[in-house]
Amino acid sequence: MKNAKEVVVEKSLMLIAFSAIFMLFLIAVFIFKEGSPLIFKIGLKNFILSAKWSPLEGQFGILAMIIGSLWITAGALVIGVPLGLGCAILLSEFLPRGITAFLKPTIELLAGIPSVVYGFIGVVVLVPFIRERFGGPGLSVLAGSIILGIMILPTIISISIDALQAVPRSYREGSLALGATQWQTISMVTLKAARSGILASIILGMGRAVGETMAVIMVAGNAVKIPNSIFNPARTLTTNIALEMGFATGDHRAALFATGVVLFVIIMILNILANYAFGKRK
Amino acid sequence: MKPMRLIIKKGIVELTILFFTVIFAAGCARRHSITMAGSTAFLPFAEQLAEDYMKKFPGTNINVQGGGSAVGIQSALNGTAQIGMADLITLPESAKDLKKFVAANDGICLIVHPSNKVENLTTKQIRGIYSGEIKNWKEVGGIDKPITVVSREAGSGTRSSFEDLMFKGIKLAGSAIIGDSNGTVREMVINDPYAIGYISHGVVNEKVKALKVDGVPPEYDNFVCGRYKLLRPIYLLIRAEYETQTKEILEYILGPEGQDTIKEQGLIPAGACGKY
Numbered sequence: 052m053k054n055a056k057e058v059v060v061e062k063s064l065m066l067i068a069f070s071a072i073f074m075l076f077l078i079a080v081f082i083f084k085e086g087s088p089l090i091f092k093i094g095l096k097n098f099i100l101s102a103k104w105s106p107l108e109g110q111f112g113i114l115a116m117i118i119g120s121l122w123i124t125a126g127a128l129v130i131g132v133p134l135g136l137g138c139a140i141l142l143s144e145f146l147p148r149g150i151t152a153f154l155k156p157t158i159e160l161l162a163g164i165p166s167v168v169y170g171f172i173g174v175v176v177l178v179p180f181i182r183e184r185f186g187g188p189g190l191s192v193l194a195g196s197i198i199l200g201i202m203i204l205p206t207i208i209s210i211s212i213d214a215l216q217a218v219p220r221s222y223r224e225g226s227l228a229l230g231a232t233q234w235q236t237i238s239m240v241t242l243k244a245a246r247s248g249i250l251a252s253i254i255l256g257m258g259r260a261v262g263e264t265m266a267v268i269m270v271a272g273n274a275v276k277i278p279n280s281i282f283n284p285a286r287t288l289t290t291n292i293a294l295e296m297g298f299a300t301g302d303h304r305a306a307l308f309a310t311g312v313v314l315f316v317i318i319m320i321l322n323i324l325a326n327y328a329f330g331k332r333k
Numbered sequence: 334m335k336p337m338r339l340i341i342k343k344g345i346v347e348l349t350i351l352f353f354t355v356i357f358a359a360g361c362a363r364r365h366s367i368t369m370a371g372s373t374a375f376l377p378f379a380e381q382l383a384e385d386y387m388k389k390f391p392g393t394n395i396n397v398q399g400g401g402s403a404v405g406i407q408s409a410l411n412g413t414a415q416i417g418m419a420d421l422i423t424l425p426e427s428a429k430d431l432k433k434f435v436a437a438n439d440g441i442c443l444i445v446h447p448s449n450k451v452e453n454l455t456t457k458q459i460r461g462i463y464s465g466e467i468k469n470w471k472e473v474g475g476i477d478k479p480i481t482v483v484s485r486e487a488g489s490g491t492r493s494s495f496e497d498l499m500f501k502g503i504k505l506a507g508s509a510i511i512g513d514s515n516g517t518v519r520e521m522v523i524n525d526p527y528a529i530g531y532i533s534h535g536v537v538n539e540k541v542k543a544l545k546v547d548g549v550p551p552e553y554d555n556f557v558c559g560r561y562k563l564l565r566p567i568y569l570l571i572r573a574e575y576e577t578q579t580k581e582i583l584e585y586i587l588g589p590e591g592q593d594t595i596k597e598q599g600l601i602p603a604g605a606c607g608k609y
Contacts, residue, residue: 106487188481276507298488
């Protein structure tokens with residue numbers, strides 16, 4: 052038999068927990084309510100398969116932004132995954148636990164740096180470098196990818212280390228006892244066993260890269276055009292919303308919410324994939 | 334004991350009178366409370382004007398809010414602000430019933446990196462550059478380097494004014510880089526020796542070079558007398574029923590004192606050719 056006080060505490064905690072979920076639900080409903088009428092009005096095909104975006108003339112095609120997001124995110128993964136995974140392997144397999152215990156929180160600190168600071172460093176250091184070395188405006192897919200690649204490192208490293216450390220010691224010992232070298236053990240046993248956790252870390256990093264806005268606005272150039280090289284400027288879905296929301300009215304505003312709907316769907320798919328990958332490990 | 338009671342009684346009467354006086358005064362003050370909202374370009378000037386006005390006529394209360402030109406038009410229409418501020422050349426159809434007053438003018442300057450040798454661009458060249466037909470500085474008398482075209486986001490007041498004035502009917506080149514404010518565009522031009530951008534005249538500083546347009550330098554006299562082409566009005570929009578209420582503040586802003594403040598702060602007074 053529970054006493055009254057306990058019941059009250061339990062119910063109020065439940066209420067608080069549900070209010071968080073309820074808010075997420077409200078946000079989703081709001082975005083879809085504001086955005087989907089426009090998608091139906093102009094047709095899904097015209098919306099996501101046309102690259103003509105001139106909202107004041109009634110052209111709402113976000114293909115350039117979708118492709119911009121894909122390019123920049125893919126670039127961020129090309130830079131962030133090898134670096135992050137390498138770092139995670141070093142920290143969990145090669146360095147003594149004491150050093151890892153110090154370095155891991157330090158790396159996680161990177162996640163606490165505001166994105167506008169990353170963007171600022173990008174504008175001041177990276178963009179002039181790219182312009183001088185490779186030509187073009189400098190504000191480009193490459194600049195966005197490098198900045199985002201660095202920004203997703205803490206996510207990838209931290210979750211990958213957890214996954215690697217969760218591999219039972221006996222796996223490694225068994226492999227070493229069979230005469231495998233340390234590298235063979237890591238590449239054939241430990242990484243395989245930690246595969247789903249590492250995959251989840253990459254998907255979560257990808258989610259962060261797709262959703263990042265401020266740093267990308269500052270370094271990617273925001274041109275509404277499908278980029279045909281990594282030195283071209285590009286606009287992503289998030290930056291499209293952030294750039295134009297301040298002035299948008301009517302259909303233009305609805306189109307930005309519809310951009311949000313597309314982004315929401317992409318992020319949801321990524322999260323479901325990450326949950327699936329996490330679930331597989333257990 | 335008696336006098337004591339009398340004193341208390343007197344006190345109560347006095348307090349009651351004071352109470353009603355305060356309420357009455359507050360009621361009066363509320364009638365003089367005015368809200369201005371809109372254009373962020375005009376915001377700092379509106380704040381200064383409101384402050385001066387309140388100092389001159391204590392008892393009036395003026396609220397100044399930003400939000401952008403679209404917000405200015407909206408709030409003037411629905412009455413959340415008595416005075417809406419908008420910095421567009423062409424006001425939208427919905428604003429046609431509002432009373433319009435030009436409070437000031439603002440020049441738009443084309444800016445390049447100080448190391449750029451180009452000093453002057455014709456309207457035709459500017460159109461070519463922004464539509465993407467002219468891609469290299471050597472085509473307009475500069476060095477052999479590709480032009481980085483910087484523009485603003487769709488919906489921005491500066492962009493729509495620039496397009497209305499410069500190239501109605503021509504489409505902005507897709508490869509144009511987009512900055513999200515006057516300040517960002519200036520930063521981009523400071524950082525890129527081959528860039529061209531356009532910003533509000535008040536935001537130009539010594540780190541960028543403002544170009545002549547059709548041979549006319551963007552200088553005060555040329556703005557005032559309309560010789561420099563890229564000039565946009567800053568409108569104050571008022572719904573008919575608020576006209577009496579806002580009459581005094583409007584007279585102040587459009588009068589010599591208000592216009593002097595506007596000039597001192599770096600904007601161009603309205604309709605002031607030859608006067609200043």
